[in-house]
Amino acid sequence: MLQCFLCDSSFCEKPFLTTCRSNQYCATMRTDGKFSGITFTVVERFCILDAVCALLNANGTTFIASVGVGQTSVTSTISCCNTDGCNRNNFDAPNKTPNGLKCKSCRNFYDEQCDSDMVCVGDQDRCLNDTASLLPYDYGFGNNTLKGCISRTFCQPSYFGNVTCCEGSFCNKGVSWLSEINFSLQLLSLISIVLLM
Template sequence: MDLQISIFLLFFLFTAGHSLSCYECTSQTCTQEIQCPYGLTSCLNAKFNVYVAPVTVRGCAPSVCPSGSINLGFGRGSSLCCNTDLCNDQKLPDPANAPNGMKCYSCDGNTCSNTVKCSGTEDRCFKATATIGGKSQVLKGCVSKSLCDATKLIPGVESASCCEGNLCNGVSSITQSFLFLCCSLLSFVLLH
């Protein structure tokens, strides 16, 4: 019995001290390795193209780290999470792959009536309010379900919602609400 306890304790001591190693950088070539701090149990590899300027980020992430893609109209991004040593050097899936037939509304700063074509795993439309540079902004676009489920983890996001179906994140729902309000008001006037 004492031998079993000793082996268990020895195994525990050897495995408890091991933390995950990930590449960390914000450029295209990453060679810096880091040991992840306590609580960060995944490696993240993310890339976002705003207009034509790509930004790559690699590093440690919490265990709830989704993989997927997002399309805001003015920029596209994708992320990949993994949980083995130095696994975040993998090539990311191209977020601009073949359209999947779905469309969502997007915002350009002045209006949110633009549309974008969703592609790959982007199977949801989203609407979010976020604080960017001290200013509250509405963001709309296409997103993968896995990223939709993790919007609460993104700093600066005040509210976010996702929906399924073409153009479910915008103008049509406002038009329907306005139409319902007008019909209700008209019936009230006619019946009283």
């Protein structure tokens, strides 16, 4: 069984070794986000099911998932490894260089047109055009349409549910409505699910 590092806090300043289960690898994940003008970075080191690493194709490589909707963005970088103490590695900040793709997005919570132009960055190589119930309970919001930039890794149904993506600038044109707050909660929930596996 592997010895892997766990974090003492969200900043992972003093990671410590623990013994994982026999079907687990070591993993490191960095999540960078922006919400309502506030930026954050969270680093996690943990044991993860080897099947999840295989699903993400992240054993010995880096898996990057990135999405931007309006003023909200989240980029997660994860890697798996299978030797003792191998998840002490650090990741650089995500690539924020514009990549030439542009997508339609929403300006804010009350935007019913969602016809703003958004410049995609880094690994965001698709446009998001999805309708989903963003909370487990309705809370009066119902199904909301999400538009923005997204990486192809978030578009894989086997990873994060049925996310609708399209290729090419402004392929997600159309009238929609967005709740950035709820979308951020959904993304953080997905990240939590990966951590708990």
